Amino acid sequence: MNKINNVKNAIKVSSFIKSRELDLDKTTRELWPAILALKNFLVSANSLPTTGYFLRKEDKNSWEYFVPKEKKSFKFFEKNFKFVIEVRSTPNFKREEINNLNNQKSKTFTSFHLTELINQNLNSKITKMVNLDYDLIRAITSLSLYLPIILGEWEAKQSASIFVTGHLTQSEDGKIAKKDGSPIWLGGELDKMHTHRLRSLHGSLLIGSKTLKHDNPQLNVRHCEGKNPDLIIFETNDEDFFDKKLFQLKKRKIFLLCRNQREMSKNFKLKSIIKNIKFDCNKTFISPKEILTKLVKNNIHSIFIEGGGITISHFLVANLFDRFHLQTSDKTLGSGINSFNLPTSSDIENISAFIRTDYKIDEQTLSDYSKVIP
Numbered sequence: 001m002n003k004i005n006n007v008k009n010a011i012k013v014s015s016f017i018k019s020r021e022l023d024l025d026k027t028t029r030e031l032w033p034a035i036l037a038l039k040n041f042l043v044s045a046n047s048l049p050t051t052g053y054f055l056r057k058e059d060k061n062s063w064e065y066f067v068p069k070e071k072k073s074f075k076f077f078e079k080n081f082k083f084v085i086e087v088r089s090t091p092n093f094k095r096e097e098i099n100n101l102n103n104q105k106s107k108t109f110t111s112f113h114l115t116e117l118i119n120q121n122l123n124s125k126i127t128k129m130v131n132l133d134y135d136l137i138r139a140i141t142s143l144s145l146y147l148p149i150i151l152g153e154w155e156a157k158q159s160a161s162i163f164v165t166g167h168l169t170q171s172e173d174g175k176i177a178k179k180d181g182s183p184i185w186l187g188g189e190l191d192k193m194h195t196h197r198l199r200s201l202h203g204s205l206l207i208g209s210k211t212l213k214h215d216n217p218q219l220n221v222r223h224c225e226g227k228n229p230d231l232i233i234f235e236t237n238d239e240d241f242f243d244k245k246l247f248q249l250k251k252r253k254i255f256l257l258c259r260n261q262r263e264m265s266k267n268f269k270l271k272s273i274i275k276n277i278k279f280d281c282n283k284t285f286i287s288p289k290e291i292l293t294k295l296v297k298n299n300i301h302s303i304f305i306e307g308g309g310i311t312i313s314h315f316l317v318a319n320l321f322d323r324f325h326l327q328t329s330d331k332t333l334g335s336g337i338n339s340f341n342l343p344t345s346s347d348i349e350n351i352s353a354f355i356r357t358d359y360k361i362d363e364q365t366l367s368d369y370s371k372v373i374p
Helices: 024-044 096-104 112-117 121-127 133-159 188-201 209-215 265-270 287-297 307-316 348-352
Strands: 013-018 053-058 063-066 081-088 107-113 163-170 175-176 205-207 231-236 254-258 276-277 302-305 321-328 354-361 364-371
Touching: 013 121, 024 053, 024 063, 024 133, 024 254, 053 133, 063 354, 081 096, 081 133, 107 112, 107 133, 112 121, 112 133, 112 307, 121 287, 133 163, 133 302, 133 354, 133 364, 188 302, 188 321, 188 364, 205 209, 205 321, 209 231, 231 302, 276 364, 302 307
Parallel strands: 013 354, 081 107, 163 302, 163 321, 205 231, 205 302, 231 254, 254 276
Antiparallel strands: 053 063, 053 081, 321 364, 354 364
């Protein structure tokens, strides 16, 4: 068997959906306050709301998220709402007011169930929507990309598990960096915005040791509203390890995955933000599953794996991704670091199949892979 170097070729796909064009700029920016409002609502919620609403008024460019009380009248649906998106968590929930609203505003109102998001059925439904206002369709398309992550984290918290999302940006020929490991800008501004949104939706963020060494990233949220995730870092013996930018960020909680606790006397100011997660010092490889198990014990219920290729590949082979986003640039590098990087190609036989949805973003493609739920 030939060795697989492109992560796209390593992933088996059980079904494929070509979505509507995704607007990661204007539409998603306008939706973002409402998306964060849903995330904040679920932080203290023990159960999902029967219904929630994404609302946009005629005189505003941003959306809001609203959860009505069980017995509250739907008088809040005034004529000044331009768009209404209803999200249901129960299968047969009906209100006469909503049915009337649907009849009156058929082009600016839509409703869907949470399972349609989780199973990616919503994307198939979106492609068949021909009567809805186009701006409303664009909004639903953005929600179909981000809401599963928020819901996944909430469900993981209820079940004492962890929701795992991966992300890579690669060239058309499957490269993620130059041959010497130095980074190259492949995705453009929209991909950068998308990456920062993913950061803000997760409780923690992990990168591989080589990505930390070559990129020296800050790993904070700068291109959208949202909280900075806790950082999960593989400890190395590099002399300049604690000189990296992320260690200079105040009030960031950093979990170090380590086999031996390093001498930190000269870095005493960092002690308040660093927590060591220890592993067997005799092991040459820390398994992804063992990492996740220890993170859950530290009350972490969502993690964003932001690279690099080796780290993504190990999590992929271990079948630990609930969601994986692959941005493919229209650029070709020819030579460079492969997006899929494992010692052998036989491991790919163990990778479970995914449902794949492709979103068109200008001249690039964002592929959203979701785990097949039995």
